[in-house]
Amino acid sequence: QELKPLNSDSEPDRMDWSELETKFGALPTLPEAFRVGGVSKTLTNEYWRSLGQGYQKFADKVGVTVAYQAAQSEGDQLGQLTIAEGMVTQGYNVLLVSPQTDANLQPVIEQAKAANVPVVNVNDAVIPQAEHYVGNVQRDNGVRVAKWFIENRPNGGKVAIVEGQAGVYAAVQRTDGFKSTIEDGGKFTVVASVPGNWDRQMSYDAATNILQQHPDLVGFYCNNDGMALGVVEAVKAVGLEDKVVVFGTDGISDAYKSIAAGELTGTVDSFPVLTGEVAMEVALRLVADQKLPRVVATPQALITKENINDFQGEGVDVRTVLMKAAGK
Amino acid sequence: MAVPRLAFENISKVFPGVKALSDVSFDVAPGEIHALLGENGAGKSTLLRILSGVFRATEGEIKIDGAAHHFKRPESARQAGIAMIHQELQQVPHLTVAQNMFLGHSLTRFGGIVVNRREQERRAAEALAMIDPTINPAAPISTLKVAQRQVVEIARALLDKAKIIAMDEPTSSLTPSEFERLADIIERLSTRGVSIIYVSHKMDEVFRVCQRATVMRDGKVVGMVDLKKTATAEVIAMMVGRELLAEEHHSHATTTTSVEARNLNTARVRDISFDLHKGEVLGVAGLVGSGRTELLRALSGADKVTSGTIKVDGKLLTLSNPRAAIAAGIGLLPEERKREGIIPDRSVTINMALPSMNRFSKGGFINHRKLKRAAEDLLKRVNLRPFQLDRQIRLFSGGNQQKAIIARWLAAGSRILLFDEPTRGIDVGAKSEIYHLIEVLAAEGHSVIVVSSELPEVMRVSDRVLVMRDGIIVAELGRDELSEETIVSHAVGKADSRPGAA
Amino acid sequence: MSDTTQNAAVPSSKLFGSFSVRDTGTLIGLIAIVVLFGLLAPDFVSQRNLLNILQQSSINACLALGMTLVIISGGIDLSVGPTAAIAAVITATLLVAGIPVPLAILAGLGIGVICGLVNGVLVAYAGLQPFIVTLGTLSTYRAIALIYTGGNPVLGVPQGFRSLFNGSLLGIPNAVIMVAVVALLAWMLLKKTPLGEYLLAVGGNEEAAYVAGVPIAVTKITAYVISAVLAALASMILIGRLGAAEPILGNLWELDAIAAAAIGGASLMGGKGSVIGTILGAIILGAMRNGLTLMNVQAFYQLLATGLIILVAMMIDRVTRGRG
Amino acid sequence: MSDTTQNAAVPSSKLFGSFSVRDTGTLIGLIAIVVLFGLLAPDFVSQRNLLNILQQSSINACLALGMTLVIISGGIDLSVGPTAAIAAVITATLLVAGIPVPLAILAGLGIGVICGLVNGVLVAYAGLQPFIVTLGTLSTYRAIALIYTGGNPVLGVPQGFRSLFNGSLLGIPNAVIMVAVVALLAWMLLKKTPLGEYLLAVGGNEEAAYVAGVPIAVTKITAYVISAVLAALASMILIGRLGAAEPILGNLWELDAIAAAAIGGASLMGGKGSVIGTILGAIILGAMRNGLTLMNVQAFYQLLATGLIILVAMMIDRVTRGRG
Ligand SMILES: Nc1ncnc2c1ncn2[C@@H]1O[C@H](COP(=O)(O)OP(=O)(O)OP(=O)(O)O)[C@@H](O)[C@H]1O
Ligand SMILES: Nc1ncnc2c1ncn2[C@@H]1O[C@H](COP(=O)(O)OP(=O)(O)OP(=O)(O)O)[C@@H](O)[C@H]1O
Ligand SMILES: [Mg+2]
């Protein structure tokens, strides 16, 4: 039957990652000589490298081989398609793909289906025809930051958004989640929502311009951490670091460092390593013919100076922390 | 008089900053061969380019068979029956000879969709055969020598069956024998009623083929003469505004050897050996394609020497590039001015100073004052006109560009000057100035090699002449042995060639 | 120097006699790459994979053919990607709205004509530099595609359209056949028609072309229109494959297309370029991508290899052609 | 007949007498943009914002100056972004390792020299096309930067370095002062030194320059080296500002730099270009970005405006210069 185009944020056929074991039991035994293919968006961003580490970590644990490849640059849509098609041709048993755009890996879904290879769409662009999706709720990234503002800045004020690449699903959802949530109470106004193109320099310049126009700004929300770190510098450059808060998204290690140093206010970590592990687990369960829901939601959490030590440091196992948070 | 075939009526043309033509009027009868004469920069090419639709006149009109025309594009002029041979070669390097000849109005098949190359090549070959049957119409134009390319330009104008053909220095790269064939063609065209406007700085040609001449100076018509009833000197006086003295040849050759070439071989010349003395002017004659240009290019470091030695003032040189040659005091005035000579968008001054930037710099900076002084001095010496030193060189007439390149080597202090067709496209006045200049340079102790296709020129300036054929030197003629017949017979290989000494 | 002394191949009027020295250089480059990858990755030379390479190269080849014509005319077209994007989203919208396939295709190609006309007119009549014109339209067209779709992909391209562009005939992908036909047409255009000569003339010596009565403006505009129409066609091949049209489709296509044309011997100074060379260039790039993936080379090293292979291909070519 | 009838500026030897007709065209374009944004966004013309614009334009201006020299010599340098990235990550690594600031800066600029040399030698000696050489090194250099850092940014650039590049003197950002000095040097190079004449000659007519004894190879190589060194300098301004060096820094810088040079009157055919024009071009682009942000224009429309403004700026300029 025809699948409804997937909306990963609102798909009803979903479960939380924490329920995998409880609902489906331990990982079944897998066929011999088994190869998993991972197709990443780009390796130039730590987020995607961490995701690959997650794949590898879980694969090592259960003893399967993974190949993790990425397009040569972010935006190289056909290059990524070539990679994914190559993996189907070469007879990988299951694919984990993080498409550049919503559509560029569409043919792989079809080819893989014909070759009977399950495909898991892992974050953040969403292939409408995808049968399996593992990832977080993009909108929720923005929502969480907006909630922080509502709780911690009861007087409201002016806020600004630095967006990712125009037209990219994650950017649109994150921006929209933040904007609609924060404007709900009527206390906050989004005075600027400008493109930062995932680029530090552009975000720095945009933030400088915004701050100069609105020196009374209370905070920024940025669609990823790289841009947020650029904005932090812009805020510091005009000496407003005590008044203006800056939030990023992704939870890359530099963001953690910056939060620990008291510069970046917070980031919404979507735990790429853990996401990778979960995605790998889902893939393997699919190979073992388990019937999983279409969407498996992975965890995310707003990291600030207050809770950073729960997620980072000696002896902290993020998995356990999050499991606990999920109430398991 | 009946309605003229062609009438220019009060044509004026203003370029930003220059009035190139003012109030030019004259007419040409059907079948007339009409010379258009004038010094460099007089406005001849500008007038013809207006006629052929390349430029638009600022004022005035052109009448063809009594009907007024204002051509907006070259195509409209062509359709009105005008063909033009441009002074500068107008060719596209990656097309073949035939494609170039038919460019803009290809012969086609299948309703204009497919170029009929075979037919084009056949007709191109026909037209070429009238002057030079050796040119292969299917060869890419870039493999042709300049002279051959000029033949192609002429042949292109003959394709159209035009009623007016404007020829702007059609023979500037050609040898007398090719001119003779062109002259025959022109006469045949004339008897068929085709009118021809003929621009040339070669007076003998003009008197040989033309009936009447319009003389221009500084963009104005200064007179119209019947060439059958006028003396050359009189015409020249009209052109340059003064009498030209016929100068005698003076030799300044010494016995000190300045250049000693032994057994030089390049891709195109073989076994070249000769001596050049201080103060000597050595002429090099030969047919088109005999390797004269390549000889000069080898000496100037522009072409690779595969074997043999060159000594300058007794010192062995390794000429890996022109820079090395320039440093050794050798300067080349190249044959193809537009391609190898000028940097079109830079001023004459800069074009002049390019090889000798170091002489005009101090502490790494150009000393513009010194440069300006040198430019004023040297460009005056070559009589640059208009005398605007900051003007882009491309805006000067061809002849004046040539003068600037000569000045270049004076500025560089070169002692050995290699002139490849030095007076190509240069007016009679300037020509005699250049001859004079060559003599002065020789007297000052420069050594000069002059390659020229104009035998009178070779004989006028040379102390000694080498004749080349097929890439080798076939004869060496002393000044007393010089005559057109001797040179030509050696050049074509009829004389008892290869004398022992070379 | 550089060009004038080089031994130019004498074009011949025989069909495919035009396989010049330059093209041979490119072919040797391609063979070298195929042999290299064939040794390193055994799957590489399987028939299936070679067809794959052709299919994967087809989009770039399609664009690069148009780019070659523009480059020959002395221009450059940076706006091919966004042009493709506009054509894609509009074609897809029409298809989704139930417009018959042929009409939708025509509309998409028509968009190409318009985009190309804008580029061409700005270059030919306004006299602006091609690089900067198409840099401007690169942004403008992309913005139009984004605004038109609100940034969302157009999903649900009907099967009829998809099988046309994504099907295969006797085992050969339709896209490959289409591009082969386009290449043949481009080759004929360049070698056999007056327009081909005009392109070479305008790019080779604009003044000479003008004096000879070549319609400069029309020639240039035609080149840009062809380039844009081929970009539109490439976008259809792509949406046929993807089943969806995105406004951000075609990102960085221009660089690949230019690279293919340049590897194939087109000179960015104009007046020179080869259809056969361009096709070989596109296949070289496609084979390289494919081979590196088969070898499971990590992304950073793929990037390194891409750069080095482009340089080496150009050098092999330079050496094979020989030069003074 | 594009160029031959066009009015050429008469070069003058007076200082700043070189503000040519062409530069005036660019200036009018800039004024038009400033007036437009001044009307639409009142904050735009505040002194503080104008300084902001200069600061934000400084990086692009720095690159564009080098690009102008390369373009004048008849080439193009697509590899500036990755060159900057390598220089940035290496400088930052050294700084973090505690190497003194001046040494680290020298090392970074030295990296620029090497990258430029590679480009220059491939263009000048191997005789490859500049576009394709620097397209190849664009990938290669980027890959090197990524491999060197493993893809991670280098954090913790020390304050001493940062304040040097990100501080200000009498209210004027150091970066602006540095780029102004670079511009002055570039202007002098072009107008006052033999090398400047060589660049113009090589780009204007390479063959004639060769016959006239201009050292072609050295001239071209110098242009690429200067471009790469300025890219390295630009990267230092950036890491001074951001406090971190990313291997992906400098993405698409080449397009902005080329756009600035072209808006400023450089001809991609070589032989023509203006330092003043390029600076104005960079400011036009910077002012446009700044103004659109101040007006809080939505992303898609910013893209649209960017494209249209580039086109309009070029047209204004074309009209002001007048043409036959
Ligand atoms: N495109 C142009 N722009 C500006 N001035 C020009 C242009 N073309 C020619 N001129 C000027 O017009 C005048 C006439 O030049 P023209 O080429 O017609 O001379 P000419 O009589 O053909 O000289 P020559 O015998 O040297 O060929 C010269 O002063 C020249 O500098
Ligand atoms: N690019 C080329 N390809 C093939 N043959 C060439 C080429 N250039 C020159 N030749 C040949 O080399 C020989 C010498 O030519 P060269 O130009 O030296 O003659 P020239 O006496 O100077 O004649 P011109 O009057 O044309 O200058 C000729 O036979 C010519 O056809
Ligand atoms: Mg003339």
Ligand SMILES: [Mg+2]
């Ligand atoms: Mg010669």
